Amino acid sequence: MKPTTHTISIEQPRAVLVSLITPQIKRQETYAPDYSLAELVSLAETAGVEVLATLTQNKENIDSKWFVGKGKAEELKQLLEEHDANTAIFDQELSGAQVRNLEQFLDVKIIDRTQLILDIFAQRAKTREGIIQVELAQLSYLLPRLAGQGKNLSRLGGGIGTRGPGETKLETDRRHIRDRISELKQQLQEVMRHRTLHRERRKKTGVFQVALVGYTNAGKSTLLRQMTQADVYVENQLFATLDPTSRTLELPSGKDVVLTDTVGFIQNLPHDLVAAFRATLEEACEADLILHVVDGSSDMMPTQMKVVSQVLRDLEAHQTEQITLFNKVDLCTPEQREMLTTEGEFLRISAYREEDLDRIRELIESRLMGDCKTFRIPAEKGDVISLLYRVGEVLENEVDGNDMLFQVRVNNKEYDKLGYMLAAYASEQALHKGENSEHV
Known part of the structure; x- marks a missing residue:
């Protein structure tokens, strides 16, 4: 007899999107209400959500309990039932208490714009650095909202809002999350250190x-x-x-x-x-x-x-x-x-x-290529001569006694970078020969 296999199916997120427009939000220089909502639709679709309807409210102030007004929350409840939706996605960031209140009233998963973006990033991150950064951002977002989390903590069916660190993240308490955040920051510091070393190495090679x-x-x-x-x-x-x-x-x-x-x-x-x-x-x-x-x-x-x-x-x-x-x-x-x-x-x-x-x-x-500069380099300094070829475009070169004269087109920024390597040579040449050639 073949063993029985059980498949756990994750319910497809079906969402109604909600946007609240207040005078304060409209004053933001880069905010355009219609475009922001259209972008939220694209974000939701990118995250694998089926968008069923959108709902917009113009209001003087954000409702501290419901985010939208109580009447609009009741309208949203009807819309969710009509479309058989299981998720409501808000275009603005919600507090933990607002999430809890809305979940209790609407009986669906509540996601805000930040969570949605973090979820997409969790799907896209492939490298160790990207995965660390996404988890750190998710935990930093979750920590101040733990007290207000309602059914989000018990909805372990997967889907948007639960990717990345996974369900175990949602079951931990503040202390464990703080410990994890500290650990991730240390790992990220190490990644940044390696990235900085790579950048410095690139700078030194010109x-x-x-x-x-x-x-x-x-x-x-x-x-x-x-x-x-x-x-x-x-x-x-x-x-x-x-x-x-x-x-x-x-x-x-x-x-x-x-x-x-x-x-x-x-x-x-x-x-x-x-x-x-x-x-x-x-x-x-x-x-x-x-x-x-x-x-x-x-x-x-x-x-x-x-x-x-x-x-x-x-x-x-x-x-x-x-x-x-x-x-x-x-x-x-x-x-x-x-x-x-x-x-x-x-x-x-x-x-x-x-x-x-x-x-x-x-x-x-x-x-990136700058002005033409003249450099006098001792002929035996092959490493410095090689550097000139890497950081600039050598137009001419000629032998002058024991030195080489180079006409190089070099960017001003790179010209400054050359300074620490050539200053000693240039000073020595200027003292002994009194040349008028330009030195770093």
């Missing part, structure tokens, strides 16, 4: 770092794949890729730079998530050049650009030199393409057009 940043689904991963033949996941969905990917990009002159794809930004990105992913986003902070990839075909393009600019300011990366790439111009009308302008340098491109990729490479090279 390799330029270029970071791709932008709103989620703007086409960053597609651009990385097309320019470097990187084996990265590309899909037309929010947060298709999460873990940062770095690949070598060869410029027209033959010089190599490191091109890094960072996690996509989104409006109302959870603060815990920004904090947890700081190690990842530091790639943008440490970059010599930032390529801001913009979905030129999006109706919400100006808002998306503001969100990215705000996150870069929060990371103190807004001072880094930037080039704006208006992507997906092949999806725009000629009139729309003409409207794609911004302050500073920009290109209108399609990530699938090779001639546009060549223009990007040429622009990167022109921005």
Whole structure:
């Protein structure tokens, strides 16, 4: 007799989406109510949720007990019953008490925007670093809400809101969660230490770092794949890729730079998530050049650009030199393409057009390569001479006695980096020979 097998089925999340609009929320510079709700629909679908209906309420203030008004909560209950929905997803962040009250009244799973984004990140994280960061963000979100958690703690059927650390996370008490958070922070510190060492090693070898940043689904991963033949996941969905990917990009002159794809930004990105992913986003902070990839075909393009600019300011990366790439111009009308302008340098491109990729490479090279400098290096200093070839474009070289004279086009930032290695040689040469050649 064959043994009987039992299959545990996870109920498909079927949700009604809820958005509350208050004067305070509307005053947020990057907030657009209709777009935010449409984005919530995309987020829910990305998480594998079947969206059945949406509900919006305009209210003067947030209800401390129900979040929405009691009348709207009753309307939501009827809507959930009509559509046989088992989940309600809110576009704003809820307190633990609000979750408990709504669950008791509605008898469905209650998820807010933050939990939904964290759940998507939990699905996307593949590397050890990404998994640590997601769990840290989830636990940081859960800890202050433990007292208010209602049926969420007992709904162990899986699905949205329960991925990542898993059910055991939901059964632990505050002390255990705090211990786990401390442990994860230590692990993340170790990951950050290794990442910092890799960055320092790249700096010492004179390799330029270029970071791709932008709103989620703007086409960053597609651009990385097309320019470097990187084996990265590309899909037309929010947060298709999460873990940062770095690949070598060869410029027209033959010089190599490191091109890094960072996690996509989104409006109302959870603060815990920004904090947890700081190690990842530091790639943008440490970059010599930032390529801001913009979905030129999006109706919400100006808002998306503001969100990215705000996150870069929060990371103190807004001072880094930037080039704006208006992507997906092949999806725009000629009139729309003409409207794609911004302050500073920009290109209108399609990530699938090779001639546009060549223009990007040429622009990167022109921005990273700087003025022509003259260097006098002792001929026996092969390591220093090799460094000159790596960090700049050597235009001419000639022998002058026991020294080599180099005419090098080098970026000002790299010129400064050369200082600590060449200062001793330059000072010695200046003292003994009184040369007028430019030294670091």
